[in-house]
Amino acid sequence: MKIENTDELRLLLECARGGSLTAASKVMDITPAAASAMLKKLEARLGLRLVERSTRALRLTQAGEQLREHGQRALELLDEGLALALEADPVAAAAAGGGRGAAGEVRLRGRIRVSASSDLTRQQLLPLFDSFLAQHPAVELHLSVSDSLLDIYKDEVDLALRYGQLADSGLVARRLVELRRMAVASPAYLERHGRPAHPSELAGHECLTFRMRNRHEREWRFHARGPLGEAAAGPALRVAVRGTRSTDDGAIAHQWALQGLGVSYKSELDVRLSLARGALVDLFPDWLGDPLPLQAVMPSQRFLPQRVRALVDHLAQGLAAG
Incomplete structure (x- = not known):
């Protein structure tokens, strides 16, 4: 069993996108009858039913969905490999309108689908995305901004930028920067309500709490800061908020924290700019919040396109530079 040509894979992908053979045939510039014959031939050769047909629509079976997920990435890697091979030949590259970037670097091409949390994107990532795209104008960025955790396979995400530990062992993660959470509030809030001298006093303050995956965070943890700035040994101080x-x-x-409406327990990266301009205040410099590393999460390291690797490197360098 094998795929005989890339047109078969592309047809399956276009069927999934358009929801019908007619839509797929228009994209591929073939007749609906030719598209139907190609799909039936592929199913017969593989011995698998890839689509469920009805009078009004077409949808992929479980087997078809599996093939689509991997086929999408395979075609993107093939396109990237062909582009790199073309650009390795200066004569062929010039004939095709390609070329190399500054200092002889091969141009990166193709789409990168990125998912990232809302505050992180707005506070830190947007300028880094801009600088990366300026360096690689043939790359397309498709950005999904949400604090909800997407299914990296189902939602066809090439790179997810997420805080915390990696829960799915089937994914690959690169730790971009080590971070911790911190309790912050605006000067206006502190003027009205007073500044707590110890984390335990947060129990009497208006705290802005977070919900994730239907879990309401009602406990904040703090670790005493050691002489070298590290978390001192011993159990964390748990504060019900x-x-x-x-x-x-x-x-x-x-x-809400900037508006003086309460105390927030945020990643230090999210509030770095607000702290620098004095819009927010770190309430407990002698205490450290829970560790919250920023991870670059990817479906697979083995078949990772060069453009995605380059973006991860760019983000790591930019975030480390502060």
Whole structure:
């Protein structure tokens, strides 16, 4: 059993996108009858039913969905490999309108589908995306911004930027930067309510809490800072918090804190700019919040396109530079 040509894979992908053989045939510039024959031939050769047909629509079977997921990435890698091979030949590259970038670097091409949390994107990532695309103008960025965790396979994500530990052992992660959470509030809030001298006093303050995966975070943890700035040995201080505002969007929690509506427990990366301009205050410099590393999560290291590797390197360098 094998795929005889890339047109078969492309047809399956276009069927999934358009929901019908007619739509797929238009994209591929063939007749609906030719598209139907090609699909039936592929199913017969593989011994698999790839689509469910009805009078109004077409949808992929489980086997078809599996083939589509891997076929999409295979075609993208093939396209990238052909582009790199073309650009390795200066004569062929010039004839095709290609070429090399500065200092002889091969141009990166293709689409990168990125998922990232809202506050992280707005506070830190957008300038890094801009600089990467300026360096690689043949790359397309498709950005999904949400604090909800997407299914990296089902949603066809090439790169997800997420805080915390990697839960799915089937994925590949690269730790971009080590971070911790911190309790922050605006000067206006502290003027009205007073500044807590110890994390335990947060129990009496208006705290902006976060919800993720239907879990409401009602406990914040702190670790005493050691002489070298590290977390001192011993159990964490656990503080039960409460407030009238909660959200599943990190950017909203950040905005509420800036408005003086409460205390927020945020990644230091998300609030770095607000702290630098004095819009927010680190309430407990002698304490460290829970570790919250930023991870670049990818479906597979083995078949990772060069453009995705380059973007991960770019983000790591930019975030480390601060």
